[in-house]
Amino acid sequence: MATSPIVDLWGRPIETADLDEQQTESDSRLTSLKRHFADHPSSGLTPMKLAGIMKRAEEGDLIAQSELAEDMEEKDAHIQSELAKRKMALLNIDWNIRPPRNATADEQRDADMLQELLEDATWLEDAFFDMADATLKSFSNLELRWDRVEGMQLVTGYDHRDPAWFQTHPDNRNQLRLRDGSHQGAELNPFGWIAHTAKAKSGYLTRRGLVRVLAWPFLFKNYSVRDLAEFLEIYGLPIRLGKYPEGATEREKATLLRAVMSIGHNAGGIIPKGMDIDFNNAADGASDPFMAMVSWCEKSQSKAILGGTLTSQADGKTSTNALGNVHNEVREEIRDFDLKRIAATLTRDLVFPLYALNGKSYRTRHRIPRFEFDLTEAEDIQMLSTTLPGLVQLGMRIPLAWAHDKTQIPQAKDGEDILQPQSASLTQGAQND
Structure with missing residues (x-):
């Protein structure tokens, strides 16, 4: 039997027919997951009980640790507030789809096509928020809903799945599997999930989340x-x-x-x-x-x-404005770290599937567009406007694109009206008359 020419990043062939129904809906072994209700392990929590929960999580049983994380976020207003700040910081950050290096015209067109598809995806910003749930629990899995629209395979939405539905592979503690009653669990379908993992600390998957801290x-x-x-x-x-x-x-x-x-x-x-x-x-x-x-x-x-306390509460003693700014800079570094990991996950689990299924230039999984957040901070325009002319007169060859990136001012497209000095615009108008 011929195999599909489309493969995922690990070389597994993809059949578009497999995308018609979600894995948790089509696999009868997984129907019991939707009848799972939390045991709320925070009730009567003791040091000995907590140590047991963490020990079982290291052995692959993530149910109690995941449910404890849910309880902590619901019962402790301070944890919920701080986590919400970290999640909200990920929203309203500009992003774009970058083509591969030295892109051909076809690859650039496909990158533009993916940009338009994802800009029209009303669910994408919610996905950023739900992926950030991995900060506490070390992982967050979104099951994608696919549909065929005007001849294209598109993601029309997703479902955030309960972390308690998952376990780790007994022979690979960094691989998540669905709990289907078997010892090894069920492998996640390729192109079916956005499987995001966070890294609050180094270590195996079950020990990376902030829940353990x-x-x-x-x-x-x-x-x-x-x-x-x-x-x-x-x-x-x-x-x-x-x-x-x-x-x-x-x-x-x-x-x-x-x-x-x-x-x-x-x-x-x-x-x-x-x-x-x-x-x-x-x-x-x-x-x-x-x-x-x-x-x-x-x-x-x-x-x-x-990463600090002065962005959440003040003690009236050491909370100076300077220290507050330092703590806020640390928070921005944490935000950028979270965004880079989310971008890598979206490149792997969202951009690549859309490109492989719909891209006209798709040839190999080694040349794919990338999802990137714009994390550059705009430089002081006044400072650059006073220093750059002198540097140019000294003979420095400064790329125009670099100046646009530093100031966060987009470059004008061909034929687009641009701002000009008043004297220059008057001279040009007189010549036209």
Whole structure:
């Protein structure tokens, strides 16, 4: 039987008929995944339980670690806020499709075609956000929906799949597989997924996500918040002492005890005549030790997620504007790192499939267009305008394209109106008259 001339980046042949239905819909072994519900391992979390969750994840069982990450993001407002900042920073960054080096005219046309297709993809920005979920969980898998539109194979959307649906291959701890009940799991279909992995740290796939760093401050913070709540309940209310006369019956004593226990919260109650309730001052105590622990945990979380604390909270002491700018620069470096990894994943799992299935210039998987975010910062135009003329007069041969890149000013296309000095435009107008 003849094999398809189209292969993925690992040389596996692609049949377009396989794209008609998503893998999780067509494979009967995977139908049980959609009936999976989380066990919420954060409930009753202890150091021993957390260590067990991480140990099982290293052995390939990612269910509990993935569900713990979900719980952390839902239960801890500080983690959710910091992660949202890191995700939101990835949006509204310009991007483009670059053709291969020394591109032919056909390759340039195909790159322009892919640019138009993805600019029209209303789901793409949501995909950036969902791919950033890998920052916490170390991976994020989006299952693509393909459709044939006007003779072209196009991606019309995607579904973000629960991280708990996946496991690692027992012989390759960096390879994700779908849980289908088998020991090895089911291989992800080529051209069927955007399989993004993040790198908060080096190591095997299951240990790269921030969940393993943030889980410990999350646990200690929960202990401190619980202890603080108990402290406020015990020390925040006055001590109530009930006095019953001699000879009181057990029933009368029980009545007085119920009144003592409830009167502080209900602000009212009744007791038999001849009995008294005295209110003494609340016991002395301080909440500072508990809040100090909560503050340490939140600062640790901010450092792990954003690389610093001054972009999320100020202490009124060391939070100077200069330090804030330094911390913001670190955050921008983290943003650029995330974007470069997302661009590499999109080149492999989105741009290449679209190019291989629709590109007229496609010949080999070794020459493909690339998805790139524009991470260059515009230089100070005023500074360049004062320094460049002097450098040119000294004989420096400065490429025009370099100046446009530095200033982030696009080059005019052939026949397009351009800005000109007023004197030059007046002279040209007079010559035309």
